Amino acid sequence: MSVPSGVVVVGASAAGLATAEALRRKGYRGEVSVVGAEPHLPYDRPPLSKQVLSGAWAPERARLRTEEALAGLRAEFVLGDPAVALDAAARTVRTASGRVLGGDAVVVATGLRARRLPGQDGLSGVHVLRTLDDALALRAELRESVRLVVAGEGVLGAEIAATARGLGAEVTMAGPQPAPLAAQLGPMVADLLAGLHAERGVALRLGTGVTGLTGQDGRVTGVRLGTGEVLPADVVVVAIGAEPATGWLAGSGLRVADGVVCDSRCRAAEGVYAVGDVARWEHATLGSLRLENRTNAVEQALAVADNILGAERHYSPVPYFWTDQFDARIHVYGLPSAAAEVSVVEGDPAGRRFVALYREDGRVTGVLGWNMPKQARLRRQELVEALTPAL
Amino acid sequence: MKVTVDEEKCCGAGQCVLLAPDVFDQREDDGIVVLLDAAPSEELHATVREAAAVCPAAAIDVDESA
Structure with a gap:
């Protein structure tokens, strides 16, 4: 493929920005547009x-680049104007405001959308945490003694629980796993995490799923568990995972199956690539x-920029x-799992300072x-x- | 080229050390970045730019004008 005369990057977060920057670093001189759904400069x-939820950082500190650095990119940033349609064959992107951007290459970097609970949208006091505005809205409700229920015991839920506890909130973490991150990191590490959260005053109501919310006069009052029990709440964060933001790709001609389906070069179609959380691609060994x-947002962006410029990487x-x-x-390196055999190779879990190896079928699958x-x-x-492919 | 690091932003990933071990290291106790060479020579510039780009905490700044 010849070097494209223009590249449209859809998504103005870490992956989209990194793609635009990598193209410029590699000497690409064509037009670059970056389309973002949110009004903010990349953060x-x-x-x-x-740090943003705790208030330790002003929101500006989370900005990825200064305005000067962004100006130096010589890219057009189309912000606050989400892409609503892609024609993969024509390589054109249409935005909500009706703009049509065309390029020889299009990069899909639209990331994720937080999953929500049924009935969530009509209730105040219920939050997700995906965007800067989400974080500030949640922060505004967190204060000493407020009863916060975090629905979700994955990475995001556990981080929010810890930060909110640090702000003095009365925090309960709920979710179906027996301990935080149990499916991802296995029982040994998950139990240590549960111990840490409990010791710091987070109430753990784990091992039963969250099925819904209760409310009164439009305001949330609690979180309903699979057992029927209701955990009383002044504020709720729903952190039950996220889905690739691919709704706008309906009718695009791209294959979507839990992400934009790409080949091993992160190519979804001729001249169309996906990068970051939204991309599903073929890893040589995984x-x-x-x-x-x-x-991954940035590493994949570097590979995609190379491939746009003809590298076949x-x-x-x-x-x-x-x-x-x-x-x-x-x-955490690699892909540990709950099924892996875990051995501590350095340090001591009791001292909360250690390195563990995860092995499956005798092969190392993760390092923590x-x-x-x-x-x-x-x-x-x-x-x-x-992970190196056998020759 | 002038390289600066933000120790408070650094998360200790060590991705910079993997790419440019002559320019970056990590502290033994908490893994925070140690800048070995704030003005790396020209043959290192490309890898230092890549290290700054892949830093997952955006803790490395590269000033090209210096």
Whole structure:
């Protein structure tokens, strides 16, 4: 494929911005437009559940680039104007305001949409946390002694619970898993997390699903569990996962199946690519994969920028994410699972400072560091060896 | 090129060290970035730019005008 004369990037968060920046770093001189649904200049999402929610950072601190740096990109930012349709064959994008942007290459970087509970939309006091505006709206309701129920015991729910507890809220975490992140990290680490949250005063009501909400006069009053019990709440955060934001791609000609389906080069169709949380692609050793994490947003953007410029690069990264909960900083490489055999290879879980290896069928599938970032990163190499395709 | 790091933003991912070990390291105790070379030589510029880009905490700034 020849070098495109114009690139339209749909999504103005980490993945979309990184794509535009990588194109410029690699010397691309054509037109670049970046379309964003939100009115804000590109900002970082990981701090939303931590430093922004706690108030430790003013929202501006989460901005990814200064206005000067963005101006230097020579890209047109179309913000507050969500894309509503894509014609993959013609490579044109239509926005809500009716603008039509065309390019030789289109990059889908629209990320995720938070899942919601039935009946949520009619009730005040119920929040999701996906955008900066979401974080500020939730923050405005969190104060000393407010009763917060976090529906969700994954990474986001656990981070919100920890941050809200730090603000003095009376926090209850609810969800179907036996302990926070149990499905993702297995019982050993999940039990340590449960212990940490309990010790810091988070009430854990785990092991039973959240089925709905109760309310009075348009305001939420509680969270209903699968057992029928209702947890009283002044404020509720729904953190039950997210779905790829692909609704706007109906009729586009692209294949969507829990993400925009791409080949190993992150290509969804001729001249159309997907990057970040919304992209499902073929990883050389891990198979069909979609990753919801910050590092992947940028690493995949670098691969896509290369491929737009004709590189034919297969994208097979070592997955990585981190989470901060109270004083625990946990780094995770690879794809650990609850089924894996876990062995501590450095440090001591009792001292809350250790590195664990996850193995399945004798192969290393994950490396986890709990307050041992450098040591965990050094162990990552064992995963690289396990993830390298056999010749 | 002048490189600066924000220790408070750093999450200790070490992605920068993987890419540019001559320019970045991590503290042993908490994994926070240690800048080894704030003015890396020209042959390192491309990898340093990539390290700044992939930093998941956006904690690395590269000033090209310096």
